[in-house]
Amino acid sequence: MTKSLKDPNANVMDQSEEPNAGPPTSDQAPSQSDNRSAFQFDTEYEVVSGIDQNIKEPDTEASNTAIRVLGNETGWELGNTGASFGTEFDETSALDAIYGSYPELLEQMRQEVVIGVDNRVRVQATSSYPWRAICGLKIQAANGQRFIGTGWLISPRTVITAGHCVFLHGAGGWASSIEVVPGLNDASRPFGSHVGTALRSVTGWTQGKKRENDYGAIILPANSRPGAQTGTFGFATRDDAFLKNAMLNLSGYPGDKGGNQQWFMAQKAKSVSSRVLTYDIDTAGGQSGAPVWILQNNQRYAVGIHTNGAASGNSATRIVKAVFDNLLAWKALGA
């Protein structure tokens, strides 16, 4: 079961962020990373085997391409790779956000509450940002097994997801292929379907199977650029104090709903540790890889990658500096 996740040594960390790129608009002025206080809590609910446990550098990148072609591969150089497009949504207050901007989700949430099974809300408007930047994943494992998961676009061709969606311990390792469907909504595929075979994770996951290193990426082929149409998520590190008070949003493709519908829920964190965010946001198998994001100053920043479910709390791999740096490098690969 999930242990107490409070980490007294994790109170201070870098505040790095990479802005989201909302739907392309005529106003594409780059936005600068800011120096806001770590105690500024103005976030909002989004509306609507061979295991080595002693990996010395667990966030060292691993990729299926590297294994096939290059052998060992070291970490990536860093750099600011993107401009922001801004977003099309107005900022509203935290409590009013779900009521103001997406009333259709509120009505669905009421229906769900009446049912009393869980508090997830179905996202019907998956052609709208930010929902369209969230992708259903159809995973073909190396051993022939099939799985479903969730991913999210951070650049035209880069999809972030859980490490266990790209490298499946017990199912042959690197997936043989992953179909990425942005804004999947039952039979509707408003931004098409894109198959990725270039996969990224880190050695902490591929060799160490460490829960805190459970994150990865799919780099789509050069002719597949769905993120240029859908807009993308930003991502950021935030300190413990901030995250304990922030509204966390999570949306993905749960298998108990068939895996072809996007479902959303938002709530504050239950606990925050040095590498894991834990919450009572309802999830189910298939939502692995979903973004856990904050809506702050009208910008959407992922702060976690959903990975695990447990009765004591569902959880995400926290985006800390090492994770942020890898995401930034993978973003550049799919620019």
Add this chain to the structure above:
Amino acid sequence: MAKVSFHDTNGRPVRGAVVAITGAPDEMIDLGYVTDDAGAIQFTPPAEGEYLFSLTGPDGGSLRARTLLSDSEAEVTATAS
């Protein structure tokens, strides 16, 4: 790896269904599974105990199943209804 084969109430394998593990005795990854031609999925159970499953067939129909797994290599058949 444990193997769970899902059959319907007529004993036929439930093929091509999306499976979510909705109850487990311990924390699990939130991956969704798709049953193979024998109606089976394989996964690593984190602990002995009862597991609950939600199945959605290719036709959209929903089924539920439960089974006890006594060890991480267990092979069991569960009736989905």
